[in-house]
Amino acid sequence: MKEQLLLLLFICTGLYTNAQxxxxxxxxxxxxxxxxxxxxxxxxxxxxxxxxxxxxxxAFSMLLKSFTFRKALMQEHFNENYVExxxxxxxxxxxxxxxxxxVYKQQVYNIQVEGIITLHGADKKIxxxxxxxxxxxxxxxxAKFQLVPQDFNIKIPSxxxxxxxxxxxxxxxxxxxxxx
Amino acid sequence: MTNRKLTTLLFLFFSCNTIFPQDSSLLxxxxxxxxxxxxxxxxxxxxxGIHIINLHSIEAPAKxxxxxxxxxxxxxxxxxxxxxxxLDNATxxxxxxxxxxxxxxxxxxxxxxxxxxxxxIKAKLFRQTDGSGKxxxxxxxxxxxxxxxxxxxxxxxxxxxxxxxYTAQLLLAKKINRNLSVQLSPTWLHYNLxxxxxxxxxxxALGMGARMKITxxxxxxxxYNYLPAGQIRSFKVxxxxxxxxxxxxxxxxxxxxxxxSQGMVEPLYIGRTSGSxxxxxxxxxxxxxxxxxxxxx
Numbered sequence: 332m333k334e335q336l337l338l339l340l341f342i343c344t345g346l347y348t349n350a351q352x353x354x355x356x357x358x359x360x361x362x363x364x365x366x367x368x369x370x371x372x373x374x375x376x377x378x379x380x381x382x383x384x385x386x387x388x389x390a391f392s393m394l395l396k397s398f399t400f401r402k403a404l405m406q407e408h409f410n411e412n413y414v415e416x417x418x419x420x421x422x423x424x425x426x427x428x429x430x431x432x433x434v435y436k437q438q439v440y441n442i443q444v445e446g447i448i449t450l451h452g453a454d455k456k457i458x459x460x461x462x463x464x465x466x467x468x469x470x471x472x473x474a475k476f477q478l479v480p481q482d483f484n485i486k487i488p489s490x491x492x493x494x495x496x497x498x499x500x501x502x503x504x505x506x507x508x509x510x511x
Numbered sequence: 512m513t514n515r516k517l518t519t520l521l522f523l524f525f526s527c528n529t530i531f532p533q534d535s536s537l538l539x540x541x542x543x544x545x546x547x548x549x550x551x552x553x554x555x556x557x558x559x560g561i562h563i564i565n566l567h568s569i570e571a572p573a574k575x576x577x578x579x580x581x582x583x584x585x586x587x588x589x590x591x592x593x594x595x596x597x598l599d600n601a602t603x604x605x606x607x608x609x610x611x612x613x614x615x616x617x618x619x620x621x622x623x624x625x626x627x628x629x630x631x632i633k634a635k636l637f638r639q640t641d642g643s644g645k646x647x648x649x650x651x652x653x654x655x656x657x658x659x660x661x662x663x664x665x666x667x668x669x670x671x672x673x674x675x676x677y678t679a680q681l682l683l684a685k686k687i688n689r690n691l692s693v694q695l696s697p698t699w700l701h702y703n704l705x706x707x708x709x710x711x712x713x714x715x716a717l718g719m720g721a722r723m724k725i726t727x728x729x730x731x732x733x734x735y736n737y738l739p740a741g742q743i744r745s746f747k748v749x750x751x752x753x754x755x756x757x758x759x760x761x762x763x764x765x766x767x768x769x770x771x772s773q774g775m776v777e778p779l780y781i782g783r784t785s786g787s788x789x790x791x792x793x794x795x796x797x798x799x800x801x802x803x804x805x806x807x808x
Contacts, residue, residue: 356544379545392545396552396641402804403573403613404762407555412727417641417689421545488728491761 351385351434353470353507360393360422360503362478364496371405371495373398380505382463382470384432389444389472391424391503413485414451423449432463432470439464444474453483461503474503554639557649557686558694560764560800561608561618563720564734564753565772565780566696569651569684571608571616571633572802578608580620580800582775589791597795604629604775622775629776631655631678639686653680657776673704676778680718690724698736700782707745714742714782722757730757732766736781743782751784766798 358378364371378393395416400406410416426446445458461474477498480487487495558568561578572578586600594600606620606629614635621628632654639649655678663669677700684694696718705712720734736751755768771786772779773794786792 354544377545379541381541390541392541394545394552402802403576404802404804408761411556411689415689488760494761 351383352510353382353384354510355380355505355507358391358393358503358505358507360391360398360501362398362502363500365500366494366496369494371400373400373406373409375399378503378505380472380507381510382472382507384434384470386427387429387432388427389424389446390426391422391505393422394420395422396420413480413487419451421449425449428461428463432465434465434468434470437466448478448483451483451485455482468509470507470509472503472505472507476501551645552641554641554649554686557639557684557692558720558722559730559757559759560766560798562766562798563694563722563732564755564766564768564770564798565751565775566694566718566720566734566736567631567633567651567653567680567682567777568694568720569635569649569682571614571635571651572610574610574613575804575806576610577803577805578800579803580604580606580608580798582606582796582798584770584773584775584794584796586794587786587791588769588793588795602773602775620776622779624774624779625659626661627657627659627774627776627779629655629657639684648683648685650684651682653678653682655680655777657778669704675703677701678777680777692722694718694720696720698777698781700778702778702782705743709744710746711742715739716781718781728759731755732757732768736784738781747785748782749784749787751780752788762802764798764800768797769793769795 356379357376358380359374359376360378361372361374375393375398377397378391380389380391382389395414396410398406398409400409424446426444428442428444430440430442432440440463442461442463443458444461448455448457457476459474459476461472464471478501479498558570560568561570561580562568582604584602586594586597588596590597602622602624604620604622606618608616608618610616616633617631619630633651635649635651637646637648637650640646657676657678658671659674679699680696682694682696684692686692698716698718700714700716702712716736716738718734718736720732722730722732724730732755734753738748738750749771751770751772753768753770753772755766758765771788771792771794772784773786774780774783786794
């Protein structure tokens with residue numbers, strides 16, 4: 332009885348300190364729009380991400396003003412005219428993934444992520460493939476997908492519609508450390 | 512296993528589970544670290560153009576950005592139908608503005624009015640921060656020089672020194688909300704040559720400007736340059752008042768306005784405005800700017 336109890340306590344504390352929470356504050360998010368007239372590239376290296384390997388949940392949050400563009404003018408237009416970052420400062424994703432992650436195995440996992448992106452005051456449900464990789468206690472994640480600006484009530488004036496791609500390529504890369 | 516054992520087991524199992532953070536606290540934690548990790552975020556787009564109308568705004572081209580700008584003023588509206596209400600005549604200034612760094616810009620220009628060349632340096636001293644309220648206003652400093660080259664056959668003694676004027680301005684601006692920005696610009700002007708001894712070589716003035724957005728890409732702009740009386744005595748000078756629209760499309764800014772000043776460089780429009788709104792000496796005009804970006808980053 333005593334040994335069993337001790338074992339259970341050990342497992343419990345083990346679960347707790349096992350850190351199924353992985354977190355980063357310096358994740359990467361980038362989006363790209365390619366048209367014959369103009370290439371737009373914006374990158375953000377201050378993405379906060381949390382992955383719960385036990386509950387198979389994950390969440391991302393980023394400030395839209397932290398996206399940097401090659402042209403300062405584009406950055407200004409992005410914030411002022413398109414995503415209106417003074418009204419809607421953040422882009423958030425909350426969701427879950429399929430597949431089991433063994434935090435003790437150095438392995439690459441191909442997962443399906445499903446969840447809701449909140450941007451410019453609009454919610455959009457997405458399901459995308461992604462990869463997670465466990466290496467030396469660091470959990471890395473990678474995903475590439477496409478978004479349509481109109482899904483988030485972002486209007487593109489006809490005057491510039493040839494300069495902005497209909498589908499925007501999005502890339503996410505994170506390296507999360509166990510939360511202590 | 513006895514029932515007691517099972518109860519203990521279950522109890523321990525659930526007590527373990529409660530240690531894990533709830534979803535809401537997880538998201539709160541995420542938000543906290545998101546805000547904590549941010550560097551200062553500056554207010555952008557206080558004004559759309561480098562000039563509010565004639566007056567320099569706090570804005571300047573970003574690093575390695577070149578702005579080509581044409582400022583154009585037709586003749587006076589009160590010239591009447593014969594001059595097609597001013598459209599038969601025009602003066603213009605062509606200018607290039609370039610960002611050396613994100614906070615330091617230079618510019619050169621050439622006006623047909625008095626065949627004037629001008630150059631300036633503009634430095635962003637402080638930048639208004641967004642939200643946090645650390646820095647409530649933006650401030651830029653402007654140093655300018657203007658040189659008129661129009662030949663006067665009866666005044667051959669007018670050498671380069673006599674033809675040069677200097678400007679120093681402090682540009683203080685605040686973006687009050689997403690639609691409204693205001694600017695105040697204490698100005699010092701120095702003319703190496705003035706028409707009469709009674710006229711001061713050094714003039715002090717206060718420029719004021721505002722921008723009110725009416726749609727995402729258009730705004731109403733107004734600008735007033737107050738020149739305290741008594742500084743110029745030998746001829747009549749009016750305060751420069753201008754009003755117009757900004758329309759922005761991608762890398763272009765179109766500004767359409769009416770003003771009582773014909774000159775487009777500080778010593779000409781602040782200290783030498785001869786037009787009076789009351790008499791109908793109103794010039795219709797526009798500024799067009801196009802931005803070009805050099806370099807990869």
